[in-house]
Amino acid sequence: MPKEVLPGLYQLKVPIPNNPLGWVLPYLIPGDDGYTLVDCGWNTPEAFDALETELRDLSLTFADIKRLLITHVHPDHYGLAGRIKEVCGAQVIIHQRERDFIRSRYKEPEQLLERMATFLNEHGVPKEEVDELKSAAMAVRGLVVPVEPDEVLWGGETLDFGGEYKFVVYWTPGHSPGHICFYEPTHRVILTGDHVLPSITPNVSYHPQQRGNPLGDYLASLQRLESLEVVKVLPAHQEDFTDLRGRLREIVQHHHERLDEMYAIIGDGCATGYHVASNVVWATGTFDTFAPFMRRAALGETLAHLEYAVQEGRLHQTRENGVICYKQASG
Ligand SMILES: [Zn+2]
Ligand SMILES: [Zn+2]
Numbered sequence: 001m002p003k004e005v006l007p008g009l010y011q012l013k014v015p016i017p018n019n020p021l022g023w024v025l026p027y028l029i030p031g032d033d034g035y036t037l038v039d040c041g042w043n044t045p046e047a048f049d050a051l052e053t054e055l056r057d058l059s060l061t062f063a064d065i066k067r068l069l070i071t072h073v074h075p076d077h078y079g080l081a082g083r084i085k086e087v088c089g090a091q092v093i094i095h096q097r098e099r100d101f102i103r104s105r106y107k108e109p110e111q112l113l114e115r116m117a118t119f120l121n122e123h124g125v126p127k128e129e130v131d132e133l134k135s136a137a138m139a140v141r142g143l144v145v146p147v148e149p150d151e152v153l154w155g156g157e158t159l160d161f162g163g164e165y166k167f168v169v170y171w172t173p174g175h176s177p178g179h180i181c182f183y184e185p186t187h188r189v190i191l192t193g194d195h196v197l198p199s200i201t202p203n204v205s206y207h208p209q210q211r212g213n214p215l216g217d218y219l220a221s222l223q224r225l226e227s228l229e230v231v232k233v234l235p236a237h238q239e240d241f242t243d244l245r246g247r248l249r250e251i252v253q254h255h256h257e258r259l260d261e262m263y264a265i266i267g268d269g270c271a272t273g274y275h276v277a278s279n280v281v282w283a284t285g286t287f288d289t290f291a292p293f294m295r296r297a298a299l300g301e302t303l304a305h306l307e308y309a310v311q312e313g314r315l316h317q318t319r320e321n322g323v324i325c326y327k328q329a330s331g
Contacts, residue, residue, distance in 0.1 A: 002028070002054050005234060006187055009165060012054045014041035016076050020284075021237050024076045026051070027191055028058070032162025034066040037090070038182065038191055039236055042079030042143040051080070062088040067161070070094045071193030071236060072176035073101050075143045082145030095171060096152040097178030101209065106146040109138065115208040120296075122324050123303060124272025133299075136292035153180060167191070170225065174218025175202040177210055181225065188231045190244065195221065196233065198241045201251055205300025206307050215255065215308035222248050259305050263314070263328065270318060270325040277302035 002010040010028040027038040041047035055061055068090045070078050081092055104112050117134045125133055155171025159182070167182035172195045182191040194202040204218045230244040241247065258280070265271065265279045277299045278287040287298055306326045309315040315326045 001057050005232065005240060006165070006189060008163070010058065011234065011240065012051065014047045014050045014054075016042060017044055017046050019076075021076065023237070025234070025236050025239075027234060028060075028065075029161065029165055029167070030163040031066070034064045035060065036067040036069055036159075036161055037065045037084070038069045039071055039077040039193065040068060040080040040084055041077075042075045042140075043083055043145050044079075044143060048080060048083065062090075065090045067091045067093060069159075069182070070098070070149075071181070071191070071195075072179040073098045073105075074176065074194070075140045077193065077236060079144045082147035085147045086145075091150040092147055093151045093153060094149045095169075095178030095180045096154055097171075097173070098176065099149055099152055099178070101178075102146050102148060104209070105137075106141055106144050109141070112208065113138075119208045120299075122322060123299065124274035124323050124325070125299070126274075129295075132292045133296045136296045139293075155180065172221035172224065174204050174214055174221045177214075177217075179221075183225075183228055183230075185229075188229050189234060190225070190228065190230050190232075191234045191236075192225075193236045196225070196244065196247055196251065197235045198233075198238045198247065200238065201254055203297045203301055204304045205297060206303035207300045210300075213308055213311045215304040216311055218304075219252060219255065219308075222251060255305070259309060259314075262302065262305050262309070266315070266326060266328060268328070270327040272323060272325050273299055273303045273306060276306065276326070 002012050005011045008030040012026045013023050014026060015023050024039060024041045026040055029036040065088055068081055068084055084090055085092055113134055117130055120130045120133055153169050155169050157169045159167045165184050167184050170181040170183055172179050172181050175194050179193060179195055181193060181195055204215050206214050226248055232240055232242060233244050234240050262276050265276050282298060310317050314329055316329050317324055317326055
């Protein structure tokens with residue numbers, strides 16, 4: 001039975017089979033013409049059935065969903081979007097920065113795979129591992145029925161669907177370039193997607209589609225939420241919680257500790273992203289034992305920290321024989 005987190009506003013629970021995250025938490029927001037569903041789970045029969053059952057528990061069907069708001073286009077949030085659109089014609093709404101990924105990841109990935117191979121070589125991934133890591137995300141493509149958005153958001157909009165809840169869109173890049181959160185100022189609740197979770201931190205990766213300074217973007221996005229008055233945080237995984245500011249502080253601290261750990265690994269030498277990633281103590285296990293997808297995520301997360309440190313003037317980046325390595329700026 002869905003949980004009523006505010007009068008008429010429900011938290012659903014959709015399973016993510018064979019995944020440590022367990023489930024995704026979509027939200028149903030009431031409006032004049034029906035409901036807006038925020039995120040939807042990936043495209044598996046179990047997830048689709050769970051969603052249908054939860055709607056039925058509320059005496060609803062897919063026909064009652066008029067809009068589908070997507071925090072970002074990762075498979076666990078966007079996977080079922082195409083199927084839901086097909087079933088009920090709901091309007092699909094995402095941030096404009098996520099739109100480009102629909103084609104390059106889910107429809108025509110060939111170019112991206114080539115860029116990924118070059119990227120992995122540049123960051124010191126051993127030749128025998130490049131092929132494996134390059135295509136590590138291809139398996140999840142089957143979990144997504146891609147659909148183009150009917151409408152895109154930029155951040156700053158107030159979404160008024162006629163009901164008592166009017167959510168303001170906050171653009172929060174970092175975990176994904178077009179990630180968005182939704183804040184309701186009257187009821188002081190915020191839907192945080194993957195941006196802020198109660199006890200795990202989302203992957204923030206530097207990768208071929210997210211250059212620049214993703215960790216810097218992420219930390220700035222956390223700061224953007226700091227001044228909000230919030231009594232309840234509604235994330236897309238784990239469970240809802242109350243202390244947003246406390247959690248924001250913990251996450252910032254986590255990344256600073258991670259940076260210190262990486263400076264220590266680099267020491268006086270010059271290290272590739274791969275070398276640093278394989279020596280970090282990850283909460284979920286050791287690098288060698290990770291499946292290819294996790295190894296690539298760990299490398300992306302490492303590079304996000306190293307590139308942040310370069311931007312901060314703490315590290316220098318050099319390139320030798322086509323391979324990039326990082327060293328202390330003072331050394
Ligand atoms: Zn995500
Ligand atoms: Zn997620």
